[in-house]
Amino acid sequence: MRSLTLESASFWYPATEAPALREVSLEVAQGEVVALVGALGAGASTLLLVAADLAPRVTGGRLTGSVARGDRSGIVLPTPWTQASGMAFTVWDEVAFGPANLGWPTHEIARQVDRALEQLELVPLASRDPATLSGGELQRVIIASILAMDPGLVLFDEPAAELDAEAARALWRLIRLQAKEGKAVLLATSALDALPDVADRVVWLEDGAVRAIGTPELLADVAACDAGLGTSVASVWWASGLPGPYPLTVAHALQRWR
Amino acid sequence: MTGGRLHPFTLLAIAGALPALAWILPAPAGGAWTATVALVLTLTPGASPGLTSTGSSPGWRPGLVVLRTAVLTAAPFWLFLLLLHDVPTTIAIGLRITTMVASFVWLVAALQPARLVEAMVAAGWSASVAYLLAATLSAVPVLKARARRIVEAQRCRGLSPGGGIAARLRALRALALPLVLSALHEVDERALALETRGLVPGIRRTPLAPPPDPAVEQAARWALLLACLFALFRRFV
Numbered sequence: 458m459r460s461l462t463l464e465s466a467s468f469w470y471p472a473t474e475a476p477a478l479r480e481v482s483l484e485v486a487q488g489e490v491v492a493l494v495g496a497l498g499a500g501a502s503t504l505l506l507v508a509a510d511l512a513p514r515v516t517g518g519r520l521t522g523s524v525a526r527g528d529r530s531g532i533v534l535p536t537p538w539t540q541a542s543g544m545a546f547t548v549w550d551e552v553a554f555g556p557a558n559l560g561w562p563t564h565e566i567a568r569q570v571d572r573a574l575e576q577l578e579l580v581p582l583a584s585r586d587p588a589t590l591s592g593g594e595l596q597r598v599i600i601a602s603i604l605a606m607d608p609g610l611v612l613f614d615e616p617a618a619e620l621d622a623e624a625a626r627a628l629w630r631l632i633r634l635q636a637k638e639g640k641a642v643l644l645a646t647s648a649l650d651a652l653p654d655v656a657d658r659v660v661w662l663e664d665g666a667v668r669a670i671g672t673p674e675l676l677a678d679v680a681a682c683d684a685g686l687g688t689s690v691a692s693v694w695w696a697s698g699l700p701g702p703y704p705l706t707v708a709h710a711l712q713r714w715r
Numbered sequence: 716m717t718g719g720r721l722h723p724f725t726l727l728a729i730a731g732a733l734p735a736l737a738w739i740l741p742a743p744a745g746g747a748w749t750a751t752v753a754l755v756l757t758l759t760p761g762a763s764p765g766l767t768s769t770g771s772s773p774g775w776r777p778g779l780v781v782l783r784t785a786v787l788t789a790a791p792f793w794l795f796l797l798l799l800h801d802v803p804t805t806i807a808i809g810l811r812i813t814t815m816v817a818s819f820v821w822l823v824a825a826l827q828p829a830r831l832v833e834a835m836v837a838a839g840w841s842a843s844v845a846y847l848l849a850a851t852l853s854a855v856p857v858l859k860a861r862a863r864r865i866v867e868a869q870r871c872r873g874l875s876p877g878g879g880i881a882a883r884l885r886a887l888r889a890l891a892l893p894l895v896l897s898a899l900h901e902v903d904e905r906a907l908a909l910e911t912r913g914l915v916p917g918i919r920r921t922p923l924a925p926p927p928d929p930a931v932e933q934a935a936r937w938a939l940l941l942a943c944l945f946a947l948f949r950r951f952v
């Protein structure tokens with residue numbers, strides 16, 4: 458079942474003439490993780506804002522084409538410090554801010570908050586003042602805050618930007634878990650090496666338009682490596698002038714060498 | 716009882732009643748009385764002018780710092796009044812303005828925005844309106860913290876906020892422009908962020924931990940209102 462469908466969607470920010478998105482058509486199904494990759498300014502963040510119904514409703518601007526959402530969406534923005542409510546005494550309160558705004562009964566709020574805190578391994582921080590958290594901790598709190606609202610479509614914009622390697626690995630596992638639970642996940646990231654294990658499909662955006670859609674194998678293509686969008690292994694292979702097709706991961710490279 | 720422990724509505728009622736009484740009661744005695752009360756309130760434990768986060772961290776500081784903030788904010792008004800009026804008028808209006816300034820500084824220091832939101836939502840207000848009011852009250856310390864960060868950043872670039880008048884004016888320009896622009900930018904960011912956290916019109920927020928509102932505080936609020944009305948009646952009738 459489709460959770461998000463964009464058909465020829467184009468979007469212009471206010472007071473701009475060039476569209477930030479150009480004729481983008483994309484479907485994201487429940488249980489699927491779709492990753493958006495591209496250079497800075499390619500339109501990945503804008504696509505997430507459109508998918509979240511924040512653009513143009515909140516940002517202003519103009520949207521053409523159609524966007525259909527089958528589920529309520531939740532988006533994790535790339536700047537966790539702006540997404541914090543600023544109205545919470547503890548991490549638990551911060552995570553509960555969203556569910557409380559949805560008007561849920563108290564017991565349901567508590568259940569979702571406790572679950573999200575466990576998923577993000579934040580239980581030991583539950584009584585901490587959010588203002589005292591590190592960037593990585595706050596990032597995890599915001600992710601928990603969005604997941605606690607139980608969105609059917611989860612949108613992540615550079616969710617690992619503030620995380621250390623171990624926390625990032627835990628996040629990728631959590632994203633796969635979300636898909637396994639039936640949620641649709643749309644993810645914009647520059648952590649390309651994680652995508653072979655995380656994403657079902659990869660969408661390559663260029664100048665606001667979809668250049669290619671495929672499996673994560675797309676990140677081992679010559680064209681992707683030319684554009685700086687290959688995985689580390691593929692990029693090394695490409696840079697050293699070895700013949701294609703390039704291996705996507707270390708495991709693929711080992712198979713090739715043996 | 717300290718300001719930080721009172722129900723948010725009681726804090727608002729006190730901060731509203733004092734300036735009202737300052738203008739209603741005959742000068743200068745009325746203004747002197749209300750200004751004294753307001754300045755003493757700034758000394759109550761729990762008041763903090765240094766709220767550095769957006770409201771979640773109390774960051775208590777000694778009441779003396781709050782008192783100093785109130786006095787320093789009110790002082791320029793006295794100077795201007797003295798330039799424009801005679802001494803009795805200056806004292807009459809100055810005490811009233813001091814009451815207003817001290818009441819507001821105390822309110823900002825003592826009122827925790829999160830408690831205000833919870834109290835308003837529990838009283839049936841829309842969460843958006845409650846958040847807007849709480850965010851407005853916490854804007855002063857937030858802007859102060861932001862200004863401090865900008866000054867530090869400008870220092871890193873070699874701009875000194877000290878020195879002669881010309882140097883200070885240059886530093887002021889380098890502070891004011893980024894401060895205003897970043898504040899405007901943050902309005903957009905906050906609007907976007909709050910939407911992502913479900914703060915949208917039309918849904919009644921579930922109060923999580925509404926602050927207790929004892930009957931004695933409710934009675935005190937009514938008493939303050941009646942006192943203002945009585946004083947107004949006595950003044951004009």
